[in-house]
Amino acid sequence: MQAVSRPLIARVVGASSSGAPLVVQAPSVLVGLAMLLPLAYLLMRSAGASDEAWGLLFRAETVQTLGRTMLLIVTVTLGSLALAVPLAWLTVRTDLPLRRVWSALAALPLVIPTYVGAFLFISALGPRGLIQQALAPLGVDRLPDIYGFPGAALTLTLFSYPYLLLTIRGAWSSLDPATEDAARSLGHGTRSSLLRVTLPQLRPAIAAGSLLVALYTLSDFGAVSLMRYPTFTWVIFQQYESSFDRSAAAALSLVVVGMALVILLMESRTRGRRSYYRTGAGASRAPRVLQLGRWKWPALLLCAAVAALSLGLPTVVLAQWLIRGVLSGEPLLFLLSATWNSALVSGLAGIAAAALSIPLAALIVRYPGYLSRLLERVAFTGYALPGVVVALALVFFGANYARPLYQTIWLLLFAYVVLFFPAALGATRAALHQVSPRLEEAARGLGWNPSQVMRSITVPLARPGVLMGAALVFLVSMKELPATLLLGPLGFETLATAVWSASSEAFFARAAAPALTLILISSAPMAFLVARERRSSYLKAE
Amino acid sequence: MEYPVIECRDLTKRRGGAPVVDRVSFILRQGEILSILGPSGCGKTTMLRLLAGFESPDEGEISIQGRTVSGSSVHVSPNHRNVGMVFQEYALFPHKTVAENITFGLHKLEPRERESRLAEVIGLVKLAGLEGRYPYELSGGQQQRVALARTIAPRPVAALLDEPFSNLDPGMRREMRLELVSILRGNGIAAIFVTHDREEAFAIANRIGVMIDGRLEQMAAPEVIYHAPATPFTARMAGTGDFIPAEIHDGLAVTEVGDLPFISNNGAIEEGARVTLLVRPDDFQVAPREDGPSIVRAREFLGDATVLDVETPSGAVLRCRQPSHSAAGLGLGAHVALVPETTRAFLAFSAS
Numbered sequence: 092m093q094a095v096s097r098p099l100i101a102r103v104v105g106a107s108s109s110g111a112p113l114v115v116q117a118p119s120v121l122v123g124l125a126m127l128l129p130l131a132y133l134l135m136r137s138a139g140a141s142d143e144a145w146g147l148l149f150r151a152e153t154v155q156t157l158g159r160t161m162l163l164i165v166t167v168t169l170g171s172l173a174l175a176v177p178l179a180w181l182t183v184r185t186d187l188p189l190r191r192v193w194s195a196l197a198a199l200p201l202v203i204p205t206y207v208g209a210f211l212f213i214s215a216l217g218p219r220g221l222i223q224q225a226l227a228p229l230g231v232d233r234l235p236d237i238y239g240f241p242g243a244a245l246t247l248t249l250f251s252y253p254y255l256l257l258t259i260r261g262a263w264s265s266l267d268p269a270t271e272d273a274a275r276s277l278g279h280g281t282r283s284s285l286l287r288v289t290l291p292q293l294r295p296a297i298a299a300g301s302l303l304v305a306l307y308t309l310s311d312f313g314a315v316s317l318m319r320y321p322t323f324t325w326v327i328f329q330q331y332e333s334s335f336d337r338s339a340a341a342a343l344s345l346v347v348v349g350m351a352l353v354i355l356l357m358e359s360r361t362r363g364r365r366s367y368y369r370t371g372a373g374a375s376r377a378p379r380v381l382q383l384g385r386w387k388w389p390a391l392l393l394c395a396a397v398a399a400l401s402l403g404l405p406t407v408v409l410a411q412w413l414i415r416g417v418l419s420g421e422p423l424l425f426l427l428s429a430t431w432n433s434a435l436v437s438g439l440a441g442i443a444a445a446a447l448s449i450p451l452a453a454l455i456v457r458y459p460g461y462l463s464r465l466l467e468r469v470a471f472t473g474y475a476l477p478g479v480v481v482a483l484a485l486v487f488f489g490a491n492y493a494r495p496l497y498q499t500i501w502l503l504l505f506a507y508v509v510l511f512f513p514a515a516l517g518a519t520r521a522a523l524h525q526v527s528p529r530l531e532e533a534a535r536g537l538g539w540n541p542s543q544v545m546r547s548i549t550v551p552l553a554r555p556g557v558l559m560g561a562a563l564v565f566l567v568s569m570k571e572l573p574a575t576l577l578l579g580p581l582g583f584e585t586l587a588t589a590v591w592s593a594s595s596e597a598f599f600a601r602a603a604a605p606a607l608t609l610i611l612i613s614s615a616p617m618a619f620l621v622a623r624e625r626r627s628s629y630l631k632a633e
Numbered sequence: 634m635e636y637p638v639i640e641c642r643d644l645t646k647r648r649g650g651a652p653v654v655d656r657v658s659f660i661l662r663q664g665e666i667l668s669i670l671g672p673s674g675c676g677k678t679t680m681l682r683l684l685a686g687f688e689s690p691d692e693g694e695i696s697i698q699g700r701t702v703s704g705s706s707v708h709v710s711p712n713h714r715n716v717g718m719v720f721q722e723y724a725l726f727p728h729k730t731v732a733e734n735i736t737f738g739l740h741k742l743e744p745r746e747r748e749s750r751l752a753e754v755i756g757l758v759k760l761a762g763l764e765g766r767y768p769y770e771l772s773g774g775q776q777q778r779v780a781l782a783r784t785i786a787p788r789p790v791a792a793l794l795d796e797p798f799s800n801l802d803p804g805m806r807r808e809m810r811l812e813l814v815s816i817l818r819g820n821g822i823a824a825i826f827v828t829h830d831r832e833e834a835f836a837i838a839n840r841i842g843v844m845i846d847g848r849l850e851q852m853a854a855p856e857v858i859y860h861a862p863a864t865p866f867t868a869r870m871a872g873t874g875d876f877i878p879a880e881i882h883d884g885l886a887v888t889e890v891g892d893l894p895f896i897s898n899n900g901a902i903e904e905g906a907r908v909t910l911l912v913r914p915d916d917f918q919v920a921p922r923e924d925g926p927s928i929v930r931a932r933e934f935l936g937d938a939t940v941l942d943v944e945t946p947s948g949a950v951l952r953c954r955q956p957s958h959s960a961a962g963l964g965l966g967a968h969v970a971l972v973p974e975t976t977r978a979f980l981a982f983s984a985s
Contacts, residue, residue, distance in 0.1 A: 529724035532687050535711040536718045537738030537787060551728050 111458040112541050118450040123466040126509055129484035130348070130472060136487050137345050140338030147330075147339045153346070160309065160322040160350065163243055167308045168301050170248035174397060175255035175300065180285075181390050183263045185381045193394045194260075200401040201253040202613045204570040204587065206313025207606045208250045210594035211405045213237060213317060214412065221408060243320040249401040250314075251307050255300035262296030263289075281381065294361070302358040309350055310477030312573040313591060323347045324479045328573065331483060341487070344480040351475035409603055409610075416600035423604055425584065430608055433585040436500055436575075437568035440507035444515035445561035447508070449550070452519040457528065467516075474513045481506050482574035489578075503578040507568045514567065515560035522556020523549070562616035569613045586612075635663035638791050638823040639684060639716075643693035646679055646847075653679050655847035656693070661791060664821045666814070668834035670858075670870055671844035677827040678721075680844075681793045684825065685718045686711035698790055717784035719794045723776050725768040731755075731779050732764035738787035750786055757816055758782040774805050781813065785822060792817065792824040798833065810836055831871060835859070843867045863898060865982055868911045875951050879910045879981065886910050886981055889945050890917065890969045896978040908981040914954035916979075917969050919943055925966035932963040943969055 147153075181187045182194040200208075215221045216237045223234050235241070266289065274284035290297075312324040321329075323343060331340040383390055417423075451470060455463045473481075485506050489497035496502045526549060534544045550557075572587045579588060586609040593602035639661040646654040653676040661667050669677045682688045684695060686702065686709060695703040697716065702709040717738075725734055735754055739747045755761050758778040768776055777797060784792050797813070798806045814837055817824050828834050834841050835855045842852040843866070850870075851863040862868035865876060879886035879893070881902050886895040888910060895910065902908060919929070919941050930950060931942035939959040943951050951969065961967045 527722070527724060529720045529722060530726060532685070532711065533718065533720060533724040533783075534726075534737065535687070536685055536714075536716065537783070538712045538715070538740065539737075540710070540712050548726060552726075 111454050111463075114542055114545075115450045115453050115458070116462075118447070119454045119463075119466050122447050122451050122512075123469045125505075126469050126472055126512065128488065129476065129481045129506075129509055132488045133341055133344055133348070133480065133484045136338060136341040136484070140342050144339035144342055148342045148346070153343070156321060156323055156326050157346070157350075159240075159320065163240070163247070163315070163320070163322055164305050164308045164354070166240075166244045167247045167251065168305045170244065171252035171255045171304045172297070172301065174248070174252040175259055176297070177393060178397065179256050179259040179263055181394065183260055185383050185390070186387075187383060187390055187394070188387065193398070196398045196402060197256055197394070198253045199617070200250050201257075202566075202610050202617050203250055203401075203405055204313060204572070204590070204606075204609065205246055205250045205311055206317055206572055206587075206591055206594065207409075207602075207609065208401075208405060209242070209246045209314040209317040210590070210599060210602055210606075211408045212242060212246055213594075214599045215404060215408045216242075221411065238319050240320055242318040243315050243322075246314045246318065247308050247311060249397075251304050251311075254303040254307065255297070258296050258300035258303065259293060262293050266292055298358050298361040301361075302354060305354045306351060306474060309347065309354065310479070312477070312479055317594060323350075324477055324573065327479050327483065328577075331486075331577070337483075337487070340483055344483055347477055347480055348475070351477075355475055409607060412599045412603035413607060416603050419600060421601050421604065425589065426586075426604055426608060429584045429586050429589045429605055430612070432583060433569055433587065433609070434612065436503055436507065436585065437565045439504050440511065440568040441515075441561040441563075441565035443504065444508050444512050444564040445519065445557050448512065448515040448519040448560055449553075449557065452516060452523050452553075453545070453549070455520055456523040457531075470516050471513045473510045476510065478506070478510055478571055478574040479577070481509055482577035485574075486577055498580045500580060500583065503575065503580075503583075506574040506578050507564070507571065510571070510574065511564045511567050514563040515557075518556045518560030518563060519553060522553040522559075525556075526552045559620065562619050566613050566616045566620075569609060635665065637661065638663055638665075638698060639825070640696045641684070641693065642695075644680065644683060644690050644695065645692040646676075646683055646688065647691050652676075652847050654683065654690070657844075657847070657849050658693075659842060659849065659852055661823050661825060663823055664818070665839050666817060666824045666826060666837055668838035668841045669825060669827045669844055670831060670834040670841050671829060672870075673829055675844045676847035677844050678795055679847075681718070681795055681825065681827055685716055685793055686714050715787070715789050717787065717789035717792045719780050719784050719792065719797045721796045721799055723768075723780040723800070725776055725779055725783075727768055729767075730764065731760060731766050731768075731771070734768070734779055735782045735786050737783060754782045754786045757785075757820075758812075773801050774809060777801060777809055778812075781816065785816070785820065790823070792822050794824060794826045796828055797826075798828075798830075806833075807836075813837070843870050845870075861896075861898065861980065862911075865909065865911070868980070872913060873952060874911050874913050875949070876909045876982075877912055877945075877949055877951070878947075879908050881906045881908060881981075886979060889947050889949075890951070891971050893971065894978045895981040897981050897983065899983055902981060902983050906983060908983045911980045911982070912951065914940065914952045916972060916977075917943075917951060917953045918972050919953050919955055919959065919961045920968045920970070921961045921965060922968040923966050925968070927967050927969050929961050929963055929965055929967050932961070941967075943967055945969065 178193075178197045182190055182197060187193060213220065216234060217223075218234070218236070220234070220237075223231060237245075270288055270292065274288040279287060310324065311322075312328060315322045316325045316328070323346065327340050327343045327347070330343060331337055334340070451466060455467050485502055486497075489502050493502070496505075530548055530552070531544050534548050535541070539547070570587060572591055575585055575587050576591065579585065586605045589605040590602045590609065593599070593605075637660045640659075642658050644654055644657040645652055655676070657680060659667070669680065671677045679688065683690050683703065689708045690703050693703075694701055694705075697714060701707050702714055726737065729737065732751060732755075736747050736751050739750055742750065751764075755764060758781055760775065760778055760782065763771065763775065768779065771779065777800075780797070798809060801809060810833065816822075826834075826837055838855060840852060841855050841858045843850045843858065843862075845866055851858065851867045858867060859871045862871055868874055877888050877890070879888045879895075881887070881895075881904055882892075883904075885892040886908065893910065895908075897908075919927075926946045927943045929941050930944045933940045934957070936957065938957055939955045941953045941955055941959065941961055943953055943961075945951060953969070955961070
């Protein structure tokens, strides 16, 4: 036992008994600085942009791009809401036949990258596509045009509504069913208590899920470029590829950052200031299950239609292209290296993001204060920044200041971590919130020092959340396209870039095999996540 | 005289400027059990956390076995204080078995010593056979025992207990209380026990400290706290009671319910002075009487007793605990009188 003179020690390690120890603080600050790098560099770069580049920004075309981007975001968000709310309700609160199956199927489109979905829709619904060919004997020689806005909106809605669905479903199953019972005992019917008590309580989840969908739509590059609907991401990419003055792309990127800020602002406004936490400590009981009765049939029809469009059609088309590809002798060997490349970079990104999230999450959860609030905000910038934007900033940065890293997988890895760090941080933070600080204090009182407590109590208890964060980051990194295209070393082919390069030139048969591999590999962490969702709701029901 | 284990001097902790622990001083002696009794939010848990070292005081000093552990330039971290703490919600490590939880603080012992200490403590808290269970496989009472065993296993110089029985059902509480006291006393472990339940405090403690708004209002033996509280607040914390106005005449306190013998909490009281008299629910008999002068305003039948709220002519409301079969009816007139052959003197608080 030794008495420690506090002010001296405090000055040395930058900690007091109520402040965070250095092992938590220093890595957190470094992570925060790293997250800020792309945005800071972008600002610098645009500040130094030529007048010509700025002139490019203030053109009618920019306004048109802005309008198209906003139209797409609003449509996809509303469309996702229209699918996700009823599907969440049907799979959580009703006696829908085969509820478990629909519940899994409804989340599954998440494993299909939007650019894969887009090429499958094009090849099925496009001019001279599979459907038109199938209908040709009936005299159909023209289908409504899929290219442009309808195709982009359809694809993005069908493959990003699960973000919203999962958020709503999570909130719905953790809602205190007693509030609904209370509403019913106060004389409100099923519908009235749903509309006046349940849905308002879900508002933060609906807002958060809509935010995810809106930001995803803003950042999507693959679907809009295949569907030839020029939103900002595609315009920026083309600007970068085709022009010598790359500052214009930087300036355009700032507009996208601005739009992301507006979306974030709208979400926090929607969420409002009311408290949505359960107030009592009352034990939670299993929620009431609504009998659908004869409404069962329309409900089933809705589930089946969504599953058919978002899973059935893509599967059939993909299978068909795969068979054609194999029969026509498409090369398959490159698959091995592409799979290895994808798994390697995504796996490293998952591990790095999860590991880096631990100190920052500990700082946020255990030592709330000015610094932790600031770093938390900074860490979530990745959410708002489209891959194209981050990649572009890192291309500039790498080419000018980090030559040895430029054109290596390390810069790409860095981009993945910046982009997807929020997913890891969110999962770790939630896990740490579940670990009572009393446990850590109990261990301290039993004679263990802070880093021993971290190792033997905190980390083991938070491990499931940390792993979930790693799985999430792996999943989204596998699917990531624009940053991979811009930052991957020359000749570095991943499954994502393989799909894109083949399908952007309409070699659909060549795109099929890597697309399928991509879907299968990203299904593994997805299965893990769905299993966790089920287990946690099972535990709650006990 | 037993030697001091923990000593606090002018301990003060502020949050946002307002003190939550306000100049608290006391000494905990070897083998003593001290109860800190106070309403929720009075600062008693913060005080325990200061003693354990989870927080550091803004002013004042704490010494443990003569060594200063908190002070103006000193803060010994919790892992170097050797005081045990039993948390209100137990804080058992959910990923460790009973045995692993209990031996968690024995990491500096040789494996063989650890095993023998484990067996000893397990026997003490009667958990033999449950060593391999996980906390969620235990009942509330068993979890409580594990928490206690884990705390005393490393032989702390003192145990700090934060409302340890509040999560047990009432039937279980008394049993665990008796066991806890016998374990602490049997092993000579000094303890500070924080509670808002006066019965618990009376049953367990050698001394009780009554705490309000961060201040230690009074610290004394349980009997003194109950019968001779220094302040009206202590009186109220120590038991249900009402205050009635009285005037001193001829050595008696003259009240509307009779002339009562009294003692002063504060020196001599002069003739004719107006005082406040503390009365307890079992001091008065309530007889039904049609013409009053008092009225029964509330009536609670509790099985072994009936509790009446009786409004006297002056408008004061007295809580009176009556035999179960009391005939006084709700809303009806009643007569209130001192229980015959009362020998006790009523405590008079003179206005100050």
